[in-house]
Amino acid sequence: MFGIYLKRELGRRKKAALVIALGLALGIALVITVNSVSAGMTQAQDKVLKSLYGLGTDMTVTKARTAPTSGSSGGPNFKFDAKSSSSSTQSSDRVQTQGGQALKSSLVTKVAGQTGVESAVGALSLNVTKVDGSFTQGKAKSTTGSSSNSGGQGQPGGSSSSGGAPQVQGGGANFNVNSYSVAGVDVAHQGLGPLSTMKVTSGKTFTSAQTSAKVAVVSKSYAKEKKYKVGSTFKISSTKFTVIGIATPDSSESDTDVFVPLKVAQTLGDAKNQVTTIYVKATDSKQISAVKKEITANISGTTVTTSADLASTVSGSLSTASSLATSVGKWLSIAVLAAAFLVAALLTSSAVSRRVREFGTLKALGWPSRNVTRQVVGESMVNGLIGGALGIALGVGAAYAVTAISPKLTAQLGSTGGGGGAGGGPGGGGPGQQASQNTLEIALSAPVSLTTIALAVGLAVTGGLIAGAMGGWRASRMRPADALRSVA
Template sequence: MFGIYLKRELGRRKKAALVVALGLALGIALVITVNSVSAGMTQAQDKVLKSLYGLGTDMTVTKAQSAPKAGSSQGPNFKFDAKQSSSTKQSSDRVMTQGGQALSSSLVTKVAAQQGVSAAVGAITLNVTKVDGSFTQGKAKSSTSPSGSSGSQQGGPGGGNSSSTGGGQPQVQGGGASFNVNSYSVAGIDVTDQDLGPLATSKITSGRTFTAAQSNAKVAVISKSYAKSKKYKVGSTFKINGTKYTVIGIATPDSGESTIDVYLPLKQAQTLGDAKNKVTTIYVKATDSQQIATVKKEIQANISGTTVTTSADLASTVSGSLSTASNLATSVGKWLSIAVLAAAFLVAALLTSSAVSRRVREFGTLKALGWPSRNVTRQVVGESMVNGLLGGALGIGLGLAAAYAVTAVAPKLTAQLGSSGGGMGGGPGGGPGGGGPGQQSASNTMEIALSAPVSLTTIALAVGLAVTGGLIAGAMGGWRASRMRPADALRSGS
């Protein structure tokens, strides 16, 4: 009886039911869209931080920044030998540890032993500045004054004219210098554990990666962008500060551009940077991702003179359109969703209550025939629940379509990592991607394609909102219908 009556009444009031369902659908679709875009923003920011940080890395440990010593020069300097040849090519590499700060390699073991730490790997990052070019020696030539011009070639005080000696002052002609300056970054990684650290965010797309036996081999893996710019391929060789290295693999970053150009075994990089048994960064993975803050405090308390940086710390250094869009989606988008949902629920409740007012005689007749108030209330709530579920289905469809459209268009967002001048590039404390004293800027801009993934949690939320909207509307209408007395209802209906 209940189902038949419910179906008949909904069929009679198709337009009213559709209006209520569409109102709920728009609110639910907006919630799905905003949640999906927010999830896409989070994924994009995670990609940015992983490119800066390392896959699976929860935090990094670096040396605390210290003021440079008085009289010390932090800038690169180059020295060239003077030679007698008229045109001499010169080349010089300046290799410096990133930020000029380094930790003892023994701290890697100490960090790994801290409570809550699952794994710790040390790495060293070098900045290489290469200057190459040539000097051209000038030639001295003396000029002879033409005859008849002696009167106009007067010397200085007490000097005679130039014709008295038969020649002018010697002049240097030609000569000069032409040099190119190129800089690139080198990372020394622990080849026995490549799941953490700079190379973990890239895939080897040509050749192979390091083996455990190549801990001190003169081999290199280079980034795809650096290989393209230098026209290197697997098997190519190049020199860093006079040491020849062979390219064994080309790495492509999972997203954006790599912040590292050349990857070497850790010992080789330490030798190049004159930093034996030193590392610039310790990459740390926690046993529990929910306890990262606790692990950070543990390391800071037990290992002095270090700076511990988590992904949450680095998130604040991400700027650009990604940061702006994320803030809009988080603040404006969510508040707008709440406002639209509240309005949709209110409209559904008012429309349902208005429909009950127009059915006074109907409900009065039902009560006169013996229907108890709970049956009348159940009837109104049942109709509202069907409207809510219909609105939920429409809302999910609209929300999925909007999320698919965002993913298909894939708008490009830019993310700037740790843009700063002077001391602190990239990450706090000269961390991953960071600079330190002596660097003018360590800004790295990445381009991320935005997607809008829809999770099962979001779908469940939409269904819950649909049911909630139906219950709210049905509760108001049912409460009003249950308060009617048969005689009053019939009298009002007549």
């Protein structure tokens, strides 16, 4: 009886049911879209952070570089030998650590022993500036001049001759400057550290036995620029390296051009038993703040930078869009949803008012008030579920449209103030932390999760219950006499 009557009444009031369902659908669709875009923002931010730290890295430990002493210069300098030949080719490499001040390698073990730390790996970040070119020696030429006078030789005004000042003609210098970054990788623990942001797409990565091998993995962009391929060789400060692999960043762009074994990098940078960055993985991601305090308290003079610290420094259109989706978008969706619930409740209540004769007659025939209320609530629930289905379809369609368009967002990582080294990155920089100076481009997606769908269904049911409750309360107060008056 209930089902038959419900079907008949909904069929008779198609327009009213459709208006209520569409109102709920728009509110639910907006909620789905905003939640999906917000999830996409979170994924985009995670991509930025993973491109800097690597998957599994929870924090880094660095030390700010000390200010240079008076009269000293921290900039690169090059010395070339003067040669007598008219043309001489010269080449020189300047290798220096970049980022924060170098730390002792023994600190890696100390950090790994702190409470809440699962593993810790050290890395050394170097900057190589290569200058090569040639000097061309100029040639000195002198000019002569003479003047004559009617006076005799030796008399004032007499003739004399003298050689002109010599002038150097030709010569000069033509030098090319190439600067690139090198990261020293602990080959025994490549899952944590600068190479964890990369995927070797050609060749192979390091083996644990290659701690002192003169081999390198280069980024795809740098290999393309230098026309390197697996098996190519190049030199850093007269040390010859063989390319064994070409790596592509998992997300965004790589800020490290060349990866070499840590021990070899320490030799190149004259930094024996030193690292510039310690990558840390916590045993529990929920205890990162506690681990940060533990390391800061027990290892003085260091700066501990977490993913949360980096996230707070992300700026650009990604940050702006994220703020809009989080604040304006969510409040707007709540307002629209509340309005949809209110409209549905008012329309349902209005529909009940127009059915005075119907409900009064049913009561006169013996229907108790609870049956009348159940009938109204049932109709409202069906309207809510229809609205939920339409809203899910519209919301999922909007989310897929955003993903298909994939609008580009920019993200720039600012300094957290922990460092003062080259690169200006958080905690003084380190492998993969130069992105603080670069603008990264991220494609926005809007993934729809099962949680979001469940939320939409819950909202549809809630909307139906609210509308049904108001309409049912109104219907339960009707009396059979109301029906008779409406007939008269």
